[in-house]
Amino acid sequence: MNSNQQMVGLGVAIGVGLAFVATTVSAAPRLADQPFFDYDVRFTNPICAQVDYREPVRSNSGQVLRSKPKNVYCKPSDAEASAARPESVQYKFLEWIRDRETREIFFTYLSFSNRTVEAALCEAARDRGVKITFVLDSGTGLERAESLKACNPAKVEFHLRGNVNGLGYAHNKLFVANPNDREKVRLLFSSGNLSSGTVLHHENWHFI
Numbered sequence: 001m002n003s004n005q006q007m008v009g010l011g012v013a014i015g016v017g018l019a020f021v022a023t024t025v026s027a028a029p030r031l032a033d034q035p036f037f038d039y040d041v042r043f044t045n046p047i048c049a050q051v052d053y054r055e056p057v058r059s060n061s062g063q064v065l066r067s068k069p070k071n072v073y074c075k076p077s078d079a080e081a082s083a084a085r086p087e088s089v090q091y092k093f094l095e096w097i098r099d100r101e102t103r104e105i106f107f108t109y110l111s112f113s114n115r116t117v118e119a120a121l122c123e124a125a126r127d128r129g130v131k132i133t134f135v136l137d138s139g140t141g142l143e144r145a146e147s148l149k150a151c152n153p154a155k156v157e158f159h160l161r162g163n164v165n166g167l168g169y170a171h172n173k174l175f176v177a178n179p180n181d182r183e184k185v186r187l188l189f190s191s192g193n194l195s196s197g198t199v200l201h202h203e204n205w206h207f208i
Helices: 003-027 076-083 089-098 115-128 143-151
Strands: 040-043 051-058 064-068 104-109 131-137 156-161 174-178 186-190 204-207
Touching (some): 076 089, 115 131, 131 143
Parallel strands (some): 131 156
Antiparallel strands (some): 186 204
C-alpha cells in the first residue's frame, strides 16, 4: 500500500470514527428531555445600601469617590431584605429543604455558617426524619455543623476533609435534595459556599 492509499484509508477511518461519535452523542439521553427537568440559574445580586465615605477617596485613576454604590458593598444588616425575595438564592434553598418530598439531603462546601439554612435543615431532620450527610473542609468553623448534628444524631452525619496531602483536599460546592424517586432528583452547584454567600456575596447558583 502506497502513502496515498494509506492517507485515504486513514481519512476513511477518521470519518467513520467521527460519524460513530456523533451518532452516539446524538443518541444519548439529554437531561433537558427528562420529564421533571428544570434549570434555574440564580445570581445572589444582594440589595445593599449605598455606603458614604467619611472623606473623599481617590481611585487608582485619580477620580474622586464619595461613596460605594448601592448593591456593591454589603453588610450583615442588608441580609434580611436580600434573603426575603422569592427570587433569592436562600429562598430557593429553603423551598427545597422544606419540601415534604425531600427524603434525603447531601451537601459539601468549604464552609457552612448560614444560620437560616441550618435551622431549616435541623427542622427537616428533627421533625420529618430527613437523612442529612455533609462534608466540610477540616479547617473551617464547626459551630453550625455541630448544631445541626445535635438536632437528630441518628439522622445527621458529617465528615471533614482537606488540609492533608494526596487526595485529602476536596473543595466542592454541591447540594443534593433527594426525594428517593427513580426519575427525579434535585441538584445544585455554585460558586458560593453555604454561608453569607447565599445572601450577601456576588455568586452564581445553578438549581437543576
